[in-house]
Every structure is written in structure tokens, then in C-alpha cells.
Amino acid sequence: MIFYFTATGNSLMAAKALLEEGERLVDMAAARKAGAYNYDLAEGERVGFVFPVYCYTMGDVPVDFVRNLTLNRHPSYTFTVVTCGGGIGGTAAFLGKELRKKGITLSYATDLLMPDNAVFYYDTKSDAHHADRLGKATVRLEEIKSDLSEHKEKRAKGLSSGWLRPFYHALCGTKPFYVTDKCVGCGLCARNCPDGAIEMNEGKPRWIKKRCEKCGACINRCPVRAIEHGKGTVKRGRYVNPILKGGDNE
Ligand SMILES: Cc1cc2nc3c(=O)[nH]c(=O)nc-3n(C[C@H](O)[C@H](O)[C@H](O)COP(=O)(O)O)c2cc1C
Ligand code: SF4
Numbered sequence: 001m002i003f004y005f006t007a008t009g010n011s012l013m014a015a016k017a018l019l020e021e022g023e024r025l026v027d028m029a030a031a032r033k034a035g036a037y038n039y040d041l042a043e044g045e046r047v048g049f050v051f052p053v054y055c056y057t058m059g060d061v062p063v064d065f066v067r068n069l070t071l072n073r074h075p076s077y078t079f080t081v082v083t084c085g086g087g088i089g090g091t092a093a094f095l096g097k098e099l100r101k102k103g104i105t106l107s108y109a110t111d112l113l114m115p116d117n118a119v120f121y122y123d124t125k126s127d128a129h130h131a132d133r134l135g136k137a138t139v140r141l142e143e144i145k146s147d148l149s150e151h152k153e154k155r156a157k158g159l160s161s162g163w164l165r166p167f168y169h170a171l172c173g174t175k176p177f178y179v180t181d182k183c184v185g186c187g188l189c190a191r192n193c194p195d196g197a198i199e200m201n202e203g204k205p206r207w208i209k210k211r212c213e214k215c216g217a218c219i220n221r222c223p224v225r226a227i228e229h230g231k232g233t234v235k236r237g238r239y240v241n242p243i244l245k246g247g248d249n250e
């Protein structure tokens with residue numbers, strides 16, 4: 001079973017590429033919203049966690065999910081692929097620590113370099129740069145898939161980055177978000193928000209939580225680029241992995 005979380009599609013692309021025939025793919029954000037934390041594994045079944053790094057640590061969606069997760073038996077093998085735009089620091093080590101509290105050993109951990117979706121902080125790169133990164137990620141995913149099929153061991157690098165979570169939370173305020181006149185009221189941003197932080201109000205999105213996951217789904221996936229975050233994003237591009245094509249979550 002692979003548990004994944006995605007905002008702009010990179011981690012979904014990775015999770016789908018690693019999926020074995022008949023293996024279940026579970027969206028951690030949807031499961032967290034539904035309070036669905038109990039899963040039955042078949043004997044010999046493996047478990048994987050695929051999600052993006054935020055501020056060199058784990059965001060609330062995967063943290064809450066993993067902390068609440070209950071499995072009927074120990075997985076035969078546990079792995080993680082953390083997608084990133086630059087580096088993951090001790091994020092996989094943090095996941096390993098959280099899993100150890102449940103008696104689960106993280107056997108294989110790797111990062112996966114993909115296009116960066118952090119438009120709150122940086123401009124997006126060119127289409128050619130994204131295509132190059134996605135091409136290299138596709139090759140790397142084949143290698144990872146082969147490692148996983150052989151149940152290879154790969155230790156998580158570095159020290160757990162759980163201590164960075166307060167810094168991540170400090171960046172998660174929703175106050176800087178606003179919507180411009182370009183908004184056509186389609187409601188996609190509210191439907192795709194993994195954290196229930198957006199509500200449609202008189203045909204326009206309204207941020208109803210003080211703090212959110214800060215995943216970038218709303219701002220990157222609005223089909224008419226109507227969402228901004230402070231002044232910084234006005235001149236910046238947006239990023240969506242082709243697997244999502246800017247539409248609703250599958
Ligand atoms: C708030 C925020 C913080 C991020 N922090 C990091 C980071 O610390 N290191 C990094 O390499 N990428 C960082 N990223 C980039 C994403 O982890 C990366 O683009 C990821 O592949 C997006 O996955 P998704 O398309 O599945 O949502 C950050 C993105 C956001 C929105
Ligand atoms: S996705 Fe964009 S256009 Fe659609 S409701 Fe949200 S802000 Fe408006």
C-alpha cells in the first residue's frame with residue numbers, strides 16, 4: 001500500500017510510478033479529512049510514504065496521518081520517497097523516527113528532485129527546466145522501483161528535522177492570500193485544498209483558517225491565475241505537474 005500526499009502532482013506522479021500491480025494508493029489528505037486511519041495489510045504487504053518536503057521537514061498532512069495511522073500487522077517492508085525542489089535535509093529521518101514509535105522500521109528512504117512549487121518564495125523556472133527535471137525524475141523512479149522490488153536497504157540521511165516544524169508553522173499563515181478580479185468562481189481551489197482552509201463565499205474563495213498546510217495547490221492550480229500571496233507572487237509563474245493538468249484531484 002502506498003500512502004501519498006500531493007499539492008501540485010509531483011508526489012502523485014512518483015507514487016503512481018512506484019505502484020505495483022494491484023497495490024492500493026491512498027491519499028493521506030483525503031484520509032485525514034475523513035478520519036480514515038485504520039488500514040488492513042495482507043500478509044507480506046509493503047507500505048510506502050510519498051510526499052513533498054516543506055521547509056526541510058514534514059508538513060501537517062503526513063505528520064497527522066502517520067501519527068494516527070493504525071495497521072493490523074507490521075508491513076513486510078517500509079519505504080519513503082520525499083519529493084523536493086532542492087533538498088530534504090532530515091525529513092526522511094523524521095519520518096523514520098515517527099514510524100519507530102509505532103514499532104515500524106523504515107528500510108528505504110530517498111529524496112526525489114522535481115520541479116519546485118514554492119511560488120510563495122521563488123519564481124518558477126522555465127518549461128525546459130521543468131521538463132528536464134521530470135525526465136530525470138522518471139529515470140530515477142525506475143531505479144527506485146528496482147531497489148524496492150529487491151527490498152534494498154537505504155538509511156534516511158541526517159538527523160530528524162522535526163525540530164524545524166515550528167519554523168514551518170510560522171510560514172503557514174493564510175493572511176497573505178487574496179483573490180483578484182480574474183476569479184471565475186469555479187471553486188477548484190476550495191475543492192483541491194487538502195486542509196479545508198478555503199470556502200466559497202458568494203462565488204469567491206475565502207480563507208477560513210488562520211493557518212494552512214501551505215502546500216501551494218490553490219495558488220498554483222487556479223486555472224486563471226487569480227490567487228496571489230502578498231506582493232511577491234504577482235510577477236511569478238505557477239507550477240503544476242502534467243499528471244494533474246490543472247484540474248480536480250483524481
Ligand atoms: C511551503 C513550501 C516549502 C517547501 N520547502 C522545500 C524545501 O525545504 N526543500 C525543497 O527541496 N523543496 C521545498 N519545496 C518544494 C516542494 O517540496 C516540491 O516542489 C515538491 O515536489 C512538490 O510536491 P507536490 O507537487 O507533490 O505537491 C517547498 C514547497 C512549498 C510549497
Ligand atoms: S480556482 Fe481560481 S478561478 Fe476558481 S474559484 Fe478559485 S480563485 Fe476563482
Ligand code: SF4
Pocket residue numbers: 007189192193194195196197198207212213214215216217218219
Ligand atoms: S489554502 Fe492553499 S496553500 Fe493552504 S492548504 Fe489550502 S490549497 Fe494549500
